[in-house]
Amino acid sequence: MNIIETKNLTKTFQRFQKEPGLKGSMKGLFKRKYLMKSAVSDFTLTVEEGEFIGLIGPNGAGKTTLIKMLTGIIAPSNGEISVAGHYPNKLENSFKRQYAVVMGQKSQLFFELSANDTFLLFKELYNIPEDEYRKNLDYFIALFGVTDILDVQVRTLSLGERMKLELIVALLHNPKILFLDEPTIGLDAVAQKQIRKFLKEVNETKGTTIILTSHYMEDIKSLCKRCVVINEGKKLFDGDTDLLFKKYQTHKKVTVSFVQEDHFTSEIDFIPLEKSPYKTTLLIKKELSQELLKDLLVRYELDDISIEEEDIGNVVERIYNDKSGVSE
Numbered sequence: 001m002n003i004i005e006t007k008n009l010t011k012t013f014q015r016f017q018k019e020p021g022l023k024g025s026m027k028g029l030f031k032r033k034y035l036m037k038s039a040v041s042d043f044t045l046t047v048e049e050g051e052f053i054g055l056i057g058p059n060g061a062g063k064t065t066l067i068k069m070l071t072g073i074i075a076p077s078n079g080e081i082s083v084a085g086h087y088p089n090k091l092e093n094s095f096k097r098q099y100a101v102v103m104g105q106k107s108q109l110f111f112e113l114s115a116n117d118t119f120l121l122f123k124e125l126y127n128i129p130e131d132e133y134r135k136n137l138d139y140f141i142a143l144f145g146v147t148d149i150l151d152v153q154v155r156t157l158s159l160g161e162r163m164k165l166e167l168i169v170a171l172l173h174n175p176k177i178l179f180l181d182e183p184t185i186g187l188d189a190v191a192q193k194q195i196r197k198f199l200k201e202v203n204e205t206k207g208t209t210i211i212l213t214s215h216y217m218e219d220i221k222s223l224c225k226r227c228v229v230i231n232e233g234k235k236l237f238d239g240d241t242d243l244l245f246k247k248y249q250t251h252k253k254v255t256v257s258f259v260q261e262d263h264f265t266s267e268i269d270f271i272p273l274e275k276s277p278y279k280t281t282l283l284i285k286k287e288l289s290q291e292l293l294k295d296l297l298v299r300y301e302l303d304d305i306s307i308e309e310e311d312i313g314n315v316v317e318r319i320y321n322d323k324s325g326v327s328e
């Protein structure tokens, strides 16, 4: 059963364009010039109940705007939308109980209160029956391993601890759909890994449909079987995550610091990104990365080396330039 359905969903924003300087400000008071910006255009999407979907795209691609329409925060300009059988922007109470949103950059917790106080507040807000509340809370406290931090003021907690509590608050009322906008942003590798483990478990055991946006490709790769790529408001790819990365994430990003001032050269083909006397950042084809590492270790005295996943921007560019088309 489809829990989310959109057809040609479009959101156009009107933006006031101000001319520079004081004169421009005065002019703007009497005669306003507007520019239209399509943040999401003709977006057609179906999501089945229980799916865990990655929504990826570069900055400004339209991800947050899409999530805001799916959760009813803003109304679409055009197109059809149905989420859990509702038109989201009607904001019916019966709809609000069906979903939860967690945004990495915004908090639902009250910083002066303890987590236990906030849980109680949400229990009242969502009218959660006592036995359901107790059962869910016990389950999540055990799953997230947060027993020790429930009675301390939220403002004293680390970002990773806070994110676990954000997720518990969001899941207390048993939402059918969980929207996650950058839930691992700013977290260290250990905390990111823990959050991923919890989300996987919630999706598998509770059957919660999860839509995840993240700039960390590792989040998407390890959690989402299917992923949707958005660029300039349009859908660019909708299909198997493994296929996407195999086909379009062809390079790795390598950053090397040298002990002495050195200008890196190599017989192996690479794309230079940044160069300074002691540091070089480059892109290397995945299959050549081992060879490059060996070359580096043999010929240079290295202070540090890091190998990262390639930026989503490059992946999007390759999909965009791929004339063979994308899976749908």
Ligand SMILES: Nc1ncnc2c1ncn2[C@@H]1O[C@H](COP(=O)(O)OP(=O)(O)OP(=O)(O)O)[C@@H](O)[C@H]1O
Pocket: 013, 014, 015, 037, 038, 039, 057, 058, 059, 060, 061, 062, 063, 064, 065, 066
């Ligand atoms: N309220 C608004 N008024 C005008 N333009 C807006 C508004 N909200 C978003 N936009 C524009 O719509 C486009 C898409 O923005 P959106 O925040 O959806 O992108 P995003 O993919 O979430 O980006 P990021 O990854 O940087 O958060 C951007 O060009 C943005 O400037």
